[in-house]
Amino acid sequence: MSDLRSKTKCLDKIPKGPEDLPVWNYDGSSTGQAPGDDSEVFLVPRRIFKDPFRGGDNIIVMADAYEPPRDIDGKHTDMKPIPTNTRYACAEVMKKAEAEIPWFGIEQEYTLLNATSKWPLGWPECGFPGPQGPYYCSAGSGAAIARDLVEAHLKACMYAGVKISGVNAEVMPAQWEFQVGPCVGIDMGDELWMARYILLRLAELYNIEVTFDPKPIPGDWNGAGGHTNYSTKATRTAPGGFEEIQKQIAKLEKRHAVHIASYGEGNERRLTGKHETSSMHDFSWGVANRGASIRVGRSVPIDKSGYYEDRRPSSNLDPYVVTRLIVETTLLT
Numbered sequence: 001m002s003d004l005r006s007k008t009k010c011l012d013k014i015p016k017g018p019e020d021l022p023v024w025n026y027d028g029s030s031t032g033q034a035p036g037d038d039s040e041v042f043l044v045p046r047r048i049f050k051d052p053f054r055g056g057d058n059i060i061v062m063a064d065a066y067e068p069p070r071d072i073d074g075k076h077t078d079m080k081p082i083p084t085n086t087r088y089a090c091a092e093v094m095k096k097a098e099a100e101i102p103w104f105g106i107e108q109e110y111t112l113l114n115a116t117s118k119w120p121l122g123w124p125e126c127g128f129p130g131p132q133g134p135y136y137c138s139a140g141s142g143a144a145i146a147r148d149l150v151e152a153h154l155k156a157c158m159y160a161g162v163k164i165s166g167v168n169a170e171v172m173p174a175q176w177e178f179q180v181g182p183c184v185g186i187d188m189g190d191e192l193w194m195a196r197y198i199l200l201r202l203a204e205l206y207n208i209e210v211t212f213d214p215k216p217i218p219g220d221w222n223g224a225g226g227h228t229n230y231s232t233k234a235t236r237t238a239p240g241g242f243e244e245i246q247k248q249i250a251k252l253e254k255r256h257a258v259h260i261a262s263y264g265e266g267n268e269r270r271l272t273g274k275h276e277t278s279s280m281h282d283f284s285w286g287v288a289n290r291g292a293s294i295r296v297g298r299s300v301p302i303d304k305s306g307y308y309e310d311r312r313p314s315s316n317l318d319p320y321v322v323t324r325l326i327v328e329t330t331l332l333t
């Protein structure tokens with residue numbers, strides 16, 4: 001993950017939507033996505049954001065990637081998504097589940113590193129800061145590290161049209177979180193990837209490295225998660241909403257292993273059962289329980305409706321994969 005790439009195209013006209021934009025291509029042999037003798041990968045524009053770096057009429061376009069159309073023995077074949085195009089399957093599933101209006105909100109945790117030493121930003125050189133406790137939601141030098149980058153990111157996401165809903169300093173110093181959502185269906189993946197892209201671009205300006213590794217520092221330091229909050233029309237509707245949530249959780253329990261296998265690389269280093277996580281080998285849920293796989297908010301049994309939080313995905317989750325699996329399991333099986 002975090003293999004985010006882009007290139008620039010100058011246009012003669014201002015597009016109104018992604019359908020006004022040309023299909024483009026790139027050299028897939030330079031990204032390990034195509035052989036050199038047939039190197040073109042096609043880029044299909046899907047979503048337009050305002051460009052917070054260039055301003056004005058400039059835009060940033062989220063595109064997904066396809067093999068070129070082929071003419072085999074006079075039979076024209078449509079473009080096939082390349083294997084790493086996880087957006088394609090996600091969009092299909094979201095279309096099927098459209099009537100249930102699935103909402104998502106992802107909490108993206110990340111860690112800032114000194115770009116040269118690769119050691120967490122603001123930590124003593126070759127040493128450790130004081131133990132965790134004072135850093136979460138903190139203020140003050142040495143506690144809240146690189147707030148200027150975090151604030152610039154919040155502002156840039158708002159300008160771009162990413163539905164960012166908050167930021168906070170995390171438990172481990174140099175670790176932060178931003179939340180994107182609630183977003184409907186496929187928008188969750190598009191918007192989270194764009195928020196990550198903007199963060200990487202801004203961090204270039206500060207010469208800071210961003211890592212989405214689920215456990216950047218082993219030992220008594222919190223890992224980084226990608227908690228995925230979820231609701232559907234039925235869970236949001238009282239009085240049956242809480243019951244519907246419990247039915248959905250029962251389905252998630254049955255497919256625990258399938259979800260865990262796709263919830264982020266290296267997640268086994270994070271889901272140990274310590275540091276506000278559940279063990280990856282067990283499935284559990286509870287109201288207000290931060291040591292469970294799934295947490296249901298305190299207000300849900302009272303309101304008899306609402307949303308719940310899948311705490312298993314790691315910070316390097318692919319939101320297209322995670323949101324697809326959640327919808328498949330809870331609505332389409």
Ligand code: ADP
Nearest residue numbers: 103104105106165179180181182229230231307
């Ligand atoms: P936590 O208490 O776990 O730290 P946060 O406040 O960081 O939670 O994040 C909560 C996320 O849940 C936000 O991204 C928010 O947009 C999202 N959210 C709020 N309401 C809903 C809902 N009804 N369905 C899905 N997601 C929701």
Ligand code: MN
Nearest residue numbers: 007026027030
């Ligand atoms: Mn060239």
Ligand code: MN
Nearest residue numbers: 107177179227
């Ligand atoms: Mn949070």
Ligand code: MN
Nearest residue numbers: 107109170177
């Ligand atoms: Mn958090």
Ligand code: MN
Nearest residue numbers: 107227309311
């Ligand atoms: Mn959370």
